[in-house]
């Protein structure tokens with residue numbers, strides 16, 4: 145047993161030793177980017193607020209420039225805030241910047257990174273991404289789910305239409321989260337929960353807990369020798385509990401899919417596809433049940449919230465900009481003619497609508513710092529030496545407002561995209577809501593298929609008004625903390641039927 149005296153000595157000397165070590169490496173590493181001064185051991189951790197990190201980092205970039213550094217406990221971090229440096233990191237040094245930091249919550253809930261989003265950059269990740277892009281997220285697969293999207297959006301429009309008939313105020317946040325989770329549950333595991341049912345609320349609670357834990361701060365991630373704090377404050381126990389509940393839920397879903405009597409007449413879902421891949425054993429590694437569970441987490445986490453948040457932000461921007469609202473409604477209604485519902489193909493012809501979607505993802509991208517990355521090896525960026533294992537934040541929120549790249553960057557002005565070839569597929573570094581390079585979002589086509597169909601039909605079927613006594617200036621753009629930026633205060637609107645549904 146270690147004597148208490150030795151333990152006390154260690155507790156006193158270890159932080160001192162680390163402080164001296166931090167100082168020494170900073171002195172040795174003269175070419176590291178500048179940044180705000182921090183405290184010994186914790187660095188800048190006490191100065192950062194998780195709920196609006198992208199805003200704080202934007203303010204700091206005004207002082208320290210488009211590349212600056214932070215000390216997060218014992219970990220070094222850099223922040224990139226210009227299109228030029230985004231290109232430098234996500235294209236020219238793409239390979240070196242393709243890692244992900246190993247964070248406790250994310251690792252635990254993804255079975256130690258047996259998936260795509262949070263896995264480190266290695267052979268396994270390349271292989272699993274290839275499999276998913278080919279078999280799960282391909283255009284063919286996305287099209288095969290179109291009847292699900294159409295059915296669910298139609299049902300949902302009918303529900304809003306009944307609100308409209310009874311002049312009921314619609315809570316768009318609630319409605320859209322419910323729709324996007326219904327679509328993703330059907331696509332991912334073929335389930336359709338009753339709106340008010342216990343099962344749906346169990347699923348939502350689990351998903352919310354999972355996302356909260358993935359975005360939570362664990363001391364161990366930044367100051368490992370103080371990791372005991374996570375045990376003391378109950379974070380570890382909470383993580384374990386949530387992991388067990390989620391694992392039970394995934395296992396139930398997989399067991400249902402493995403039942404030989406299962407009815408597959410309604411088509412394959414993502415779990416079916418993954419189980420087939422597992423059974424065929426045609427891959428370069430054994431796809432296990434844990435891989436399937438981890439990829440299941442990816443789909444739920446990546447797809448549900450991002451889609452819902454984007455639609456809410458689009459409607460928020462449009463209700464605050466009646467000119468744009470009218471123009472885009474005229475366009476979709478013109479293309480829709482006498483139809484009662486706009487199909488996915490109809491929407492592809494609506495160029496102003498497409499510009500509205502781009503402008504929404506420019507000003508209100510749901511993941512403003514993308515997904516944080518980590519360098520795999522030392523490299524030189526803008527004359528600075530960035531060591532291996534540095535955490536990298538690409539502040540896309542700031543990049544999307546760069547006055548060098550955008551005229552009137554704060555204005556919601558979709559016309560800027562008409563006649564312009566700028567898109568968000570990872571080639572134009574001033575617009576990167578889906579990231580760029582090796583880790584670019586592989587779900588772009590899946591995302592756009594839902595986003596287009598939902599927003600276009602909301603605009604096609606209804607005129608939108610603010611509840612009595614509310615002015616457009618009253619609608620705020622505050623956000624909730626989390627991996628995805630949701631509008632904090634729900635968007636309440638009154639729908640008026642434009643069509644007989």
Ligand code: HEM
Pocket residue numbers: 260261262273281442443446447450451454509510511514515516576577578579580582583584585586587588590591
């Ligand atoms: C509005 C919708 C969406 C937005 C804005 C979005 C955005 C992003 C961003 C910014 C990243 C990180 C890119 C980077 O690190 O540079 C990402 C990664 C990812 N997204 Fe999406 N996403 C959306 C929808 C989806 C959907 C629908 C799916 C799948 C069904 C999906 C699956 C993924 C996966 C698997 C990754 C990890 C890729 C990797 O690390 O290799 N996303 N997404």
